[in-house]
Amino acid sequence: MTATQPDLRTWVPTTRELLIDGRLVAGEGPAVEAVNPATEQVTATVPTASTAQVDAAVDAARRAFPAWAEASPRERSAAISRLADVFEANVERLTASIVNEVGTPVAFAEVMQVRLGITHLRWMAEAALLDRTVQLGPWHDPVLSYSEVAYRPAGVVACITGYNYPINLAVFKFGAALAAGCTTVLLPSPRTPLTTLWMGELFEEAGIPAGVINVLVGDGPSVGQHLTTHPGVDRVSFTGSDAVGARIMEQAARGLKGVTLELGGKSPNILLPGIDVAALARDIHLRWARNGGQGCAALARMLVHESLVDDFLAASREAFPALKVGDPWDREVNIGPMIREDHRQRVQSFVDGGLADGGEIVLSLDTPVPDRGYFVNPVVFTGLPHGNRLVQTEVFGPVGVVVPFATEEEAVALANDTAYGLAANVYTPDVEHGRALAGRLRSGTVWVNGGGNMRPDAPFGGFGLSGVGREVGEWGIREYLEPQHVQWRP
Structure with missing residues (x-):
């Protein structure tokens, strides 16, 4: 086609x-x-x-x-x-x-x-x-x-x-x-x-x-x-x-x-020390922004080890232009519109609220969205406390947030500090360690290093409000x- x-x-x-x-x-x-x-x-x-x-x-x-x-x-x-x-x-x-x-x-x-x-x-x-x-x-x-x-x-x-x-x-x-x-x-x-x-x-x-x-x-x-x-x-x-x-x-x-x-869901993506953030940045952002962020398992809550934050943001600035918003019939486009104008306004309210609460947009696209259609450019915030509405609430749009952590214990605590528990991902140089860490996460699905496609023989669902x-x-x-x-x- x-x-x-x-x-x-x-x-x-x-x-x-x-x-x-x-x-x-x-x-x-x-x-x-x-x-x-x-x-x-x-x-x-x-x-x-x-x-x-x-x-x-x-x-x-x-x-x-x-x-x-x-x-x-x-x-x-x-x-x-x-x-x-x-x-x-x-x-x-x-x-x-x-x-x-x-x-x-x-x-x-x-x-x-x-x-x-x-x-x-x-x-x-x-x-x-x-x-x-x-x-x-x-x-x-x-x-x-x-x-x-x-x-x-x-x-x-x-x-x-x-x-x-x-x-x-x-x-x-x-x-x-x-x-x-x-x-x-x-x-x-x-x-x-x-x-x-x-x-x-x-x-x-x-x-x-x-x-x-x-x-x-x-x-x-x-x-x-x-x-x-x-x-x-x-x-x-x-x-x-x-x-x-x-x-x-x-x-x-x-x-x-x-x-x-x-x-x-408000699914966490945990980035542990030792991973190659430059190689992963594009896929990380496409994963949460696809389908316009209108996915319940979107990994839009990025928990990044403090030693990786600067490198991750630098790599993300290089990779972010790969997120292309526009006509969904254009095969170069990977982010389409929100479903309706009222939902577009809801997503924009999260962006406005994040700025009003002192958050900083560290990743965004400069390309203007089309004049027609319910489009929103993807953005990523930093500087918001983990209890903030934008961090805790499902946006259902292309809005991500980066939250740094100092220790693995803190990462687990942050990942589980949500009313939801649908999905999570762990990026780690040690797959076996990632599998063990999955047992500490209150998520119905845990991917390690991106996992794979949605298998027809595996369960899907979650903890808590998920x-x-x-x-x-x-x-x-x-x-x-x-x-x-x-x-x-x-």
Whole structure:
């Protein structure tokens, strides 16, 4: 795909209908606008779901549940594999949809927003085949008996996703739920409805049985609240802010529903003595600024040993121009826009607040941002105490902060001095020491020397305000399974 293809530069899915019980139906609720954040152009108007349509989607999922739960593992695996094939056949248009709806730069969108999701789907298709039954063997008190623990599908899952990674966040939820034998109702962020609505057509093309996946759109909290409190929903999985996650947990608690919450982060990146900061500086900054900093695991809290600070900042000044803000269809660009103007203003408020609190911007870009679009140039602060709002709060934008430390003990204390605990990274010349240090960090994921890509067989989630439960891998599938003890006398 190239920026010279005007059809893709402006292409958005044409689907405006909800998917309920295998049928595409027009929404009966208020309309929301889909906006290209790089151009500020309204690309579509989407009618949302009414309360009655939420009921219909949940009812459809309930009716479809027995047959899907009782389908053989091979049948469920084949359905998920077909869906991965359909996604694979539509990589270019899925990528274009993400670029034009989220503003993610095209090279990153294709690899991390689309192909990563396909990789996870294919892994889940294989995981659907696994027999998880555990044989406990004999028990002799008071009489001889035998036991096994089987894992049964939990039921209907409400899958509620954030705007920043529409495909991946959906795949992590419905893919695991389908592999477990559950049926689903998928509700995307109203800021990015188009890609998910089009996925409804792809579900149909892949032959996913009617009612197994239903797709809704809401215009605000009312649809989500009706879904999370619905008596026909057994599990709720949500990705978004900790504030909204807390409300969803309260709503789900009314029906004693299980919840999986993947929420915010203020992830530390610890730079220990002995590393080559000149070789690492570019990747360090691209890691937290990619997707415009709109990532919950962004390593924007850089804890740098005091012996490295000067060298790190010098190397960063050389590397920082590699961060290019602008048209997400330009393959040289690696930082796109914020999702909306109100979010751009929120990010700018953190910059203004950091300056007002005595912080100093030590890294920034001189290149002006485009006249159109919700762009923010990345900046890095120093001189702020660790308790400062900018240091402690998830910005969800391209704003980083450098905090020096004197000892490794202090680095660990600073890393853990946050309400969050989603991810962390340690740069060290001694990998084994880094692995040992990981055990002292309250983070659901710890990378050492940058780690690798997001594996489909590894859990993702966090401590504290970063959420409840885990997504991805076997851990993600078990969020949608109930253990059942079966005991018999011979």
